[in-house]
Amino acid sequence: MLACVDQSAYGQSVSDAATWAARRLQAPMELLHVIDRHPRLASGQDHSGAIGLDAQESLLKQLSDEDEARTRAAREAGRAYLNGLRERALAAGAFVVDVRQRHGSLDTTLAELQDGVRLFVLGRRGASAQDTQRDLGRQLEWVVRSVSKPVLAVPQTFQAPSRVLFAFDGSAVTRQGVRMIAASPLLKGLPVHLLMAGKAQAQGPRQIEEARQALEAVGFSVTTDIQPGDPETAIASVMRSLQCDLLVMGVYSHSPWRSLFMGSKTTDLLRSAAAPTLLLR
Amino acid sequence: MTLQTLRQDWLSNVRNDLLAGLVVALALIPEAIAFSIIAGVDPKVGLYASFSIATIIAFTGGRPGMISAATGAMALLMVTLVKNHGLEYLLAATVLTGVLQVIAGWVRLGALMRFVSRSVVTGFVNALAILIFLAQLPELTNVTWHVYAMTAAGLAIIYGLPYLTKAVPSPLVTIVVLTAVAIALDLDIRTVGDMGALPDSLPVFLIPNVPLNWETLAIIFPYSLTLMVVGLLESLMTATIVDDLTDTKSDKNRECVGQGVANIATGFIGGMAGCAMIGQSVINVKSGGRGRLSTLAAGIFLLLMVVFLGDWVARIPMAALVAVMIMVSIGTFNWGSIKGLREHPKSSSVVMLATVVVTVATHDLAKGVLTGVLLSGFFFAHKVGQILRVRSHSGDEGRTRTYEVIGQVFFASADRFTNAFDYKEVIDKVRIDVSRAHFWDITAVSALDKAVLKFRREGTEVEVIGLNEASATMVDRFGVHDKDGAEDLLMGH
Numbered sequence: 141m142l143a144c145v146d147q148s149a150y151g152q153s154v155s156d157a158a159t160w161a162a163r164r165l166q167a168p169m170e171l172l173h174v175i176d177r178h179p180r181l182a183s184g185q186d187h188s189g190a191i192g193l194d195a196q197e198s199l200l201k202q203l204s205d206e207d208e209a210r211t212r213a214a215r216e217a218g219r220a221y222l223n224g225l226r227e228r229a230l231a232a233g234a235f236v237v238d239v240r241q242r243h244g245s246l247d248t249t250l251a252e253l254q255d256g257v258r259l260f261v262l263g264r265r266g267a268s269a270q271d272t273q274r275d276l277g278r279q280l281e282w283v284v285r286s287v288s289k290p291v292l293a294v295p296q297t298f299q300a301p302s303r304v305l306f307a308f309d310g311s312a313v314t315r316q317g318v319r320m321i322a323a324s325p326l327l328k329g330l331p332v333h334l335l336m337a338g339k340a341q342a343q344g345p346r347q348i349e350e351a352r353q354a355l356e357a358v359g360f361s362v363t364t365d366i367q368p369g370d371p372e373t374a375i376a377s378v379m380r381s382l383q384c385d386l387l388v389m390g391v392y393s394h395s396p397w398r399s400l401f402m403g404s405k406t407t408d409l410l411r412s413a414a415a416p417t418l419l420l421r
Numbered sequence: 422m423t424l425q426t427l428r429q430d431w432l433s434n435v436r437n438d439l440l441a442g443l444v445v446a447l448a449l450i451p452e453a454i455a456f457s458i459i460a461g462v463d464p465k466v467g468l469y470a471s472f473s474i475a476t477i478i479a480f481t482g483g484r485p486g487m488i489s490a491a492t493g494a495m496a497l498l499m500v501t502l503v504k505n506h507g508l509e510y511l512l513a514a515t516v517l518t519g520v521l522q523v524i525a526g527w528v529r530l531g532a533l534m535r536f537v538s539r540s541v542v543t544g545f546v547n548a549l550a551i552l553i554f555l556a557q558l559p560e561l562t563n564v565t566w567h568v569y570a571m572t573a574a575g576l577a578i579i580y581g582l583p584y585l586t587k588a589v590p591s592p593l594v595t596i597v598v599l600t601a602v603a604i605a606l607d608l609d610i611r612t613v614g615d616m617g618a619l620p621d622s623l624p625v626f627l628i629p630n631v632p633l634n635w636e637t638l639a640i641i642f643p644y645s646l647t648l649m650v651v652g653l654l655e656s657l658m659t660a661t662i663v664d665d666l667t668d669t670k671s672d673k674n675r676e677c678v679g680q681g682v683a684n685i686a687t688g689f690i691g692g693m694a695g696c697a698m699i700g701q702s703v704i705n706v707k708s709g710g711r712g713r714l715s716t717l718a719a720g721i722f723l724l725l726m727v728v729f730l731g732d733w734v735a736r737i738p739m740a741a742l743v744a745v746m747i748m749v750s751i752g753t754f755n756w757g758s759i760k761g762l763r764e765h766p767k768s769s770s771v772v773m774l775a776t777v778v779v780t781v782a783t784h785d786l787a788k789g790v791l792t793g794v795l796l797s798g799f800f801f802a803h804k805v806g807q808i809l810r811v812r813s814h815s816g817d818e819g820r821t822r823t824y825e826v827i828g829q830v831f832f833a834s835a836d837r838f839t840n841a842f843d844y845k846e847v848i849d850k851v852r853i854d855v856s857r858a859h860f861w862d863i864t865a866v867s868a869l870d871k872a873v874l875k876f877r878r879e880g881t882e883v884e885v886i887g888l889n890e891a892s893a894t895m896v897d898r899f900g901v902h903d904k905d906g907a908e909d910l911l912m913g914h
Contacts, residue, residue, distance in 0.1 A: 186709075187587060187590055188582065190579050190583050192751065193756050195752040203706075207668065
């Protein structure tokens with residue numbers, strides 16, 4: 141269990157969601173704060189174009205001094221913030237709460253850490269949420285693409301889910317997802333609604349029936365539904381009408397190139413869903 | 422390569438990259454002209470080369486934010502080719518250089534850089550700085566006092582202006598002021614226009630006008646080979662410098678291939694071979710350039726300025742260029758290394774100085790680096806050869822003696838090994854325990870054979886213990902040195 145927080149409005153809900161999941165999975169949780177120095181972002185304001193004695197050495201010293209000061213400040217602030225969240229999670233009854241800070245960019249850091257992790261918890265958006273108009277954090281897609289473990293994306297407030305909507309499309313990813321849900325204690329006991337939306341497929345009814353049997357076999361109470369039409373609106377309206385407060389879906393079966401030109405269904409769905417979303421790869 | 426890295430490489434730092442690219446382009450113009458003059462070709466050859474190399478390497482290079490263009494190191498290697506065979510052969514050599522660099526990238530020659538020690542790198546940059554400075558002297562000899570005054574004023578502006586403002590590139594101000602002064606006072610001094618043709622149009626594709634036969638290849642191949650080596654050396658060194666400055670990683674083999682592609686294309690549009698530039702890359706990072714956009718911007722701004730301001734560029738006095746080049750030379754030189762001469766181990770200083778001396782004497786950085794690398798190898802072999810101890814003790818009331826050999830036995834220490842035994846001693850039996858020694862090559866084994874033979878001639882019975890363990894390090898036969906567990910084998914006994 142790894143909860144990735146930054147110092148934004150989303151930090152607390154990420155921590156809460158992680159606490160909820162940690163208690164359900166009976167797994168230790170860890171709060172992670174990634175310090176990204178953005179090495180590609182320059183601060184150079186010297187446009188004199190002149191290089192004097194030992195230009196290279198003095199520039200190296202100047203740049204590393206700047207980085208050092210920035211990183212040190214970020215580290216101290218990060219530590220204080222993490223400890224605050226840790227107290228909160230412990231008070232909410234989480235199992236062993238560990239905190240950790242790492243240098244690097246979020247997606248590569250998580251990809252490096254993913255071996256010992258069962259579930260990542262992230263905010264839908266991050267620290268730049270106030271400044272930008274995007275309704276989905278830019279980092280989220282990168283992270284989801286770079287890790288192969290499930291990711292729980294949470295909105296600004298988190299409540300323990302009471303009803304789950306599983307966006308099932310019969311693809312290998314979602315069939316694998318059904319097996320994962322069935323095997324995991326994370327959603328045990330919650331009513332699950334299997335929804336197959338989009339263009340009608342001949343295999344659809346059979347596949348959804350199989351999924352239902354798989355889930356019912358381990359004690360889930362399952363309802364199913366097949367709705368033709370635009371998946372995005374169908375899912376959104378069912379989420380509302382059935383008052384589901386957790387969306388489960390498989391993600392990014394296509395390459396980034398394809399989604400650059402065609403757009404990505406996953407991203408659209410994520411954008412329109414206001415509830416916490418569990419993304420399965 | 423994902424979309425995300427593409428985006429980070431290109432668009433994460435747009436404003437700073439564009440500004441830095443502009444600063445670099447302004448500094449590149451005088452350098453490209455100066456290096457063309459060193460090579461003995463028209464300024465337009467260097468200017469086209471700088472545009473094309475910078476633009477292409479922005480896409481193909483492995484080190485975002487590094488500036489490549491026509492360079493002094495490469496220009497110095499072309500002088501005799503241009504003098505004896507003309508520009509067309511230079512263009513053909515440029516294309517061939519690119520091809521060789523692409524091959525070098527594919528076979529991952531970049532890994533050979535690890536044999537270039539720090540002292541050799543320091544020697545390389547110092548020699549480069551000295552050569553750039555020396556190349557300016559023809560402009561400063563047999564001239565009127567006006568030229569000296571102009572150069573001095575130029576240097577004063579270059580180094581003085583940053584104390585007042587860092588918003589404008591001081592080399593640009595130098596060039597503008599000196600050009601204005603020269604025109605206003607109608608001084609009779611040499612200008613860029615006197616040195617040859619400047620670009621009057623965008624570059625066009627052309628195939629070098631040389632006969633495609635073995636004779637041509639025999640002429641250009643030696644030049645291309647040296648150009649390839651020097652180009653890759655300077656590019657990889659510069660990449661390491663930019664890596665350190667920005668605390669990010671680069672892809673060295675991609676850089677080799679990228680340099681090759683850039684040179685191939687450059688040869689076909691009438692430019693001379695080039696490589697990465699240490700000074701310009703430092704200027705780029707200092708001005709805030711980090712991404713590929715900075716390199717691309719530098720190339721494009723350079724071409725635009727030269728093509729549209731060509732008439733003005735022709736009126737820049739050479740004195741202004743000389744001042745800029747002296748700055749580049751001073752900024753490239755590693756001044757700390759002079760202080761280091763006293764503090765560093767003598768062998769490092771000798772390697773550094775030898776690299777400088779050979780390079781400056783031959784005007785060939787490849788020869789200098791080769792000298793430095795060979796010397797480093799000798800010194801290292803010598804030092805490791807010292808790690809050899811032979812102890813002995815007698816037993817059985819003086820009838821036997823046991824020699825215990827500890828350390829590294831190879832070509833450099835084989836004599837020491839052979840001489841460590843006392844052959845004159847009258848004894849019945851000698852036991853040589855080599856289980857804690859390492860025999861690295863056949864020289865070591867034959868040294869042992871020799872010692873054994875000498876004892877036998879004295880009528881002494883010889884027993885060698887632990888030869889299998891000792892010779893396990895003979896890498897050619899057993900190849901264990903690079904396997905897992907080799908450190909246990911080598912350190913354990």
